[in-house]
Each structure stands twice: as C-alpha cells, then as structure tokens.
Amino acid sequence: GNSVTQMEGPVTLSEEAFLTINCTYTATGYPSLFWYVQYPGEGLQLLLKATKADDKGSNKGFEATYRKETTSFHLEKGSVQVSDSAVYFCALSEGGYQKVTFGTGTKLQVIP
Amino acid sequence: NAGVTQTPKFQVLKTGQSMTLQCAQDMNHEYMSWYRQDPGMGLRLIHYSVGAGITDQGEVPNGYNVSRSTTEDFPLRLLSAAPSQTSVYFCASRSPGDETQYFGPGTRLLVL
Numbered sequence: 001g002n003s004v005t006q007m008e009g010p011v012t013l014s015e016e017a018f019l020t021i022n023c024t025y026t027a028t029g030y031p032s033l034f035w036y037v038q039y040p041g042e043g044l045q046l047l048l049k050a051t052k053a054d055d056k057g058s059n060k061g062f063e064a065t066y067r068k069e070t071t072s073f074h075l076e077k078g079s080v081q082v083s084d085s086a087v088y089f090c091a092l093s094e095g096g097y098q099k100v101t102f103g104t105g106t107k108l109q110v111i112p
Numbered sequence: 113n114a115g116v117t118q119t120p121k122f123q124v125l126k127t128g129q130s131m132t133l134q135c136a137q138d139m140n141h142e143y144m145s146w147y148r149q150d151p152g153m154g155l156r157l158i159h160y161s162v163g164a165g166i167t168d169q170g171e172v173p174n175g176y177n178v179s180r181s182t183t184e185d186f187p188l189r190l191l192s193a194a195p196s197q198t199s200v201y202f203c204a205s206r207s208p209g210d211e212t213q214y215f216g217p218g219t220r221l222l223v224l
Contacts, residue, residue, distance in 0.1 A: 032211050043116075043202055043215035044155075051211075089154065093211045099145075099170070100213055104154035 002027045006090045006103035013080055013110050021075040021106045023090035031092040033066050033073040038087045080110045114138050118203050118216035125193040125223045133188040133219050135203030143206045144186040146178065148199040161186055193223045
C-alpha cells in the first residue's frame with residue numbers, strides 16, 4: 001500500500017533561518033503530492049501541491065519539488081518567520097475516489 | 113461559503129455514553145471523510161463516503177458509525193464511548209476532480 005514518511009520533530013529554528021522538512025513516499029501508481037499546514041487550534045489547510053514528476057509547488061515562500069527518482073517531496077523555505085510555527089503534514093493521493101495518505105506530521109517552532 | 117463546519121468544538125463524555133459529531137459542507141463535494149488525530153500518529157482515517165448513501169471503513173473504524181443521507185452532511189456516531197477514543201476529530205471533504213482536501217476546524221473529545 002501507499003505510505004508517507006516525514007522527519008520527526010519538533011524542529012526549532014530561529015527567525016530567518018532556512019527550513020527543510022524531509023518527506024519520502026511509497027506509492028503503487030503516480031500520485032499527486034501535498035503539503036498541508038495546521039496552525040495551533042485549527043484544521044489542516046493546503047499549503048502547496050505538485051501533480052507530476054519535476055513539478056514544483058510553491059506558496060507563501062515555501063517550495064517543494066516532486067522528485068520521482070528519489071520518491072521525495074521535501075519542503076523548504078529560505079527564511080522562516082515566527083508566524084510559520086505550525087505542524088506540517090506531507091500527503092499523497094492517487095486521485096479520483098482514492099484515499100489520501102498522510103505522514104505523521106512535523107512540528108515547527110520558530111523563535112524570535 | 114462556510115466551507116466545512118463541525119460541531120461541537122469540544123466535548124467531554126463519560127465512558128459508555130453515546131454522541132454524534134456533526135459535519136457539514138456547502139461546496140457540493142461528493143467525497144467526505146472522518147479522521148482522528150493523536151500525538152505521534154498523524155491523521156488516521158476512520159470512515160469515508162463517496163456520495164449520499166455510500167460509506168466505507170477506513171483504517172480505524174471500530175467503535176464508530178457513519179451515515180450519509182445528504183451530500184452536505186456526514187455525522188460520526190460514537191455508540192459507547194471509551195477512553196481510547198479521546199482524540200481530536202477532523203472532517204474533510206473534496207471533489208473527485210480536485211485532490212485538495214478541505215478540513216473542518218476539528219472537535220476535541222475527552223472521554224473519562
């Protein structure tokens with residue numbers, strides 16, 4: 001079956017530091033890949049997505065590139081802010097009525 | 113659009129009590145899901161529905177029932193609450209043509 005593995009947290013960074021959160025996946029087909037973000041006390045919301053190999057998703061300064069050869073979708077941001085403190089989930093979907101598979105989440109804390 | 117709404121936001125139950133967690137969406141999405149979120153375990157799928165009158169089990173269905181009489185509503189029923197069901201519950205919806213999931217704000221449940 002499908003699976004998503006992401007780095008364990010928590011990750012603590014100083015403001016303006018560079019962020020990488022690793023995500024690798026296993027899938028039987030050609031999935032779409034997602035990063036969702038969950039701010040404290042809220043539900044998850046889509047941060048970015050990529051639907052095919054070599055696509056780059058980007059939003060709010062975050063980026064992730066769909067790497068089929070390494071089955072990875074690492075999340076990066078060049079300069080984090082305190083407001084980026086949240087839990088980040090990597091996920092995959094094979095579309096249609098297929099279920100979405102989520103990673104366990106990585107908590108990011110950014111300190112001033 | 114209100115998106116996905118959930119009620120209540122917080123609930124305390126005693127072991128053996130029953131309750132229904134409500135979920136509604138106004139986006140005309142066919143696909144709706146219930147997840148539970150526990151520390152270190154990410155999101156686990158409880159039940160899902162691909163349309164009115166159609167439901168199926170996810171990874172952790174035991175102790176929960178669902179029904180889908182309309183496109184908009186997808187309630188989750190706990191027939192006899194147990195402390196192991198203490199968790200945060202999220203409802204989500206999506207369209208088959210759009211792989212993005214839209215999440216509700218969550219219901220925090222404590223079973224004593």
